Amino acid sequence: MVQYLGARLDASFGAISDATRRGVLEQLGRSDASITDLAEKFHMTLTGMKKHVGVLEQAGLVTTEKVGRVRTCKIGPRRLEEETAWIERYRQLWDARFDELDKVVEELKRKEKVDGSKKRK
Amino acid sequence: MEARRESEATPMKNRTTVERTSERELVVTRTFNGPARIVFEAWTRPELFKQWWVPKSMGMFLRSCEMDVRVGGRYRLVFGHDASNSAEFFGRYIEVTPHSRLAWTNDEGGDDGPVTTVTFEEKGGKTLLVLHELYPSKEALDAAGTGAADAMSETFEQLDELLVTLGAPRVM
Numbered sequence: 001m002v003q004y005l006g007a008r009l010d011a012s013f014g015a016i017s018d019a020t021r022r023g024v025l026e027q028l029g030r031s032d033a034s035i036t037d038l039a040e041k042f043h044m045t046l047t048g049m050k051k052h053v054g055v056l057e058q059a060g061l062v063t064t065e066k067v068g069r070v071r072t073c074k075i076g077p078r079r080l081e082e083e084t085a086w087i088e089r090y091r092q093l094w095d096a097r098f099d100e101l102d103k104v105v106e107e108l109k110r111k112e113k114v115d116g117s118k119k120r121k
Numbered sequence: 122m123e124a125r126r127e128s129e130a131t132p133m134k135n136r137t138t139v140e141r142t143s144e145r146e147l148v149v150t151r152t153f154n155g156p157a158r159i160v161f162e163a164w165t166r167p168e169l170f171k172q173w174w175v176p177k178s179m180g181m182f183l184r185s186c187e188m189d190v191r192v193g194g195r196y197r198l199v200f201g202h203d204a205s206n207s208a209e210f211f212g213r214y215i216e217v218t219p220h221s222r223l224a225w226t227n228d229e230g231g232d233d234g235p236v237t238t239v240t241f242e243e244k245g246g247k248t249l250l251v252l253h254e255l256y257p258s259k260e261a262l263d264a265a266g267t268g269a270a271d272a273m274s275e276t277f278e279q280l281d282e283l284l285v286t287l288g289a290p291r292v293m
Contacts, residue, residue: 112159
């Protein structure tokens with residue numbers, strides 16, 4: 001958990017090192033907005049804005065919620081109940097780690113396949 | 122429309138869940154699209170472990186990673202760019218069962234650190250990973266969470282100050 005905390009601090013500072021992300025935080029401080037709204041406001045593609053929001057979410061500065069087809073972003077999880085908030089941040093940390101682990105697993109599977117076909121020859 | 126784009130961007134992504142299952146236990150689960158043997162390897166070989174333990178989005182730097190994966194063997198992770206500004210995490214392995222089970226202690230915080238147990242269960246070429254963190258007491262888990270929350274609000278105060286210093290963000 002201590003490790004998780006250190007990681008969170010770094011993630012927060014990493015998240016606000018970018019001008020667009022600071023703008024998004026300022027915007028969300030005024031009102032909640034969808035990813036589409038934010039993308040339009042900051043003249044970005046939906047994909048680009050999703051990445052920025054993802055970084056802010058990772059840092060626990062923003063939460064998103066999907067209702068129907070619209071993903072709404074708000075300043076968070078300071079507004080959530082304390083335990084829910086830290087468990088959610090903890091989940092995000094593991095989720096980010098496991099996304100990277102997926103890549104390692106894919107790479108090892110690919111290598112095994114190559115080695116396996118070499119041995120058969 | 123957004124929903125479709127999202128699913129296209131991450132076609133194979135499995136969900137990570139976290140649950141506080143008891144007063145002193147947290148459980149994390151995730152399925153991986155590969156055999157247990159491979160997933161286990163990624164947890165036990167330092168050169169592989171280093172590739173995923175610190176995701177890029179964290180903006181952290183893992184300076185050193187030593188892992189002696191056997192019962193009683195020690196591990197030590199050092200974060201940070203230099204010796205004056207670094208954080209260390211260490212402990213020892215208490216269970217090592219190839220491809221199915223790993224457990225270690227987290228000793229950097231003294232006696233209040235949890236014991237982490239990871240199990241790998243293979244089914245149809247996929248692996249269900251379950252990670253338990255068992256704290257010595259309810260208080261230790263609460264403190265870990267509350268401590269994190271307190272430090273977070275402190276961070277937010279620093280962030281607020283920093284945001285003021287940085288002034289109005291440039292949009293274009």
